[in-house]
Amino acid sequence: MTMDDLKEKFAAFDRKTLIKFGIGFGAIILFLIIYFVILKPMVDDRKAKFDDKMKKIQEIAQFENDILTMKARIKELQPIVEKNSTLFHSKAEVEGLYQSLSRFAGAYGLVISKIQKKKPVPILKAGIAQQAEELLQQNQISYYKIPVDYEIKGNFLNYIKFKRAVSRAKKMLNFDKELINVVQNDKNGSVIASGELTIVGLPNEFF
Numbered sequence: 001m002t003m004d005d006l007k008e009k010f011a012a013f014d015r016k017t018l019i020k021f022g023i024g025f026g027a028i029i030l031f032l033i034i035y036f037v038i039l040k041p042m043v044d045d046r047k048a049k050f051d052d053k054m055k056k057i058q059e060i061a062q063f064e065n066d067i068l069t070m071k072a073r074i075k076e077l078q079p080i081v082e083k084n085s086t087l088f089h090s091k092a093e094v095e096g097l098y099q100s101l102s103r104f105a106g107a108y109g110l111v112i113s114k115i116q117k118k119k120p121v122p123i124l125k126a127g128i129a130q131q132a133e134e135l136l137q138q139n140q141i142s143y144y145k146i147p148v149d150y151e152i153k154g155n156f157l158n159y160i161k162f163k164r165a166v167s168r169a170k171k172m173l174n175f176d177k178e179l180i181n182v183v184q185n186d187k188n189g190s191v192i193a194s195g196e197l198t199i200v201g202l203p204n205e206f207f
């Protein structure tokens with residue numbers, strides 16, 4: 001074997017090696033192109049959808065826990081709400097006080113000649129210092145007391161029955177001041193009762 005034969009064999013070997021290397025390198029490049037251009041975006045998209053799904057599942061679970069907590073809180077507050085709704089007057093009920101008392105008075109043959117509501121007075125919670133009303137916060141007020149001047153005319157016994165009926169009503173109402181004058185020369189024994197009564201309302205209605 002001559003030197004020229006060896007050179008030809010080495011040359012042929014180098015060509016085969018280079019071709020194989022080129023094919024292998026090209027395959028790697030093709031794989032990388034396919035992966036980054038096609039496969040990776042698909043994988044990333046599916047991963048993003050999966051992460052979003054897991055996030056929504058966690059949010060739903062949190063919402064369900066919040067709903068259970070709110071239901072428990074509502075159940076806990078229900079007795080307080082029911083108590084306040086029966087004892088305290090809403091703003092609409094205060095506005096309709098004349099009609100409300102007129103129904104009671106009419107049942108006993110009385111006539112209401114005066115109903116005059118005054119400015120609501122805030123009653124502060126325990127431990128809250130007295131201060132200018134414009135500086136008060138709603139959470140510092142326990143309730144509002146609404147004074148009402150009144151004048152009612154009718155039979156004295158019926159007036160007593162009227163007051164008893166009003167006192168038995170669910171809504172809180174107090175007769176704080178009262179002056180009863182007998183109507184002179186009245187055969188029916190009529191009197192004119194005047195004074196001040198107070199009703200109470202919640203802070204969120206009158207703040």
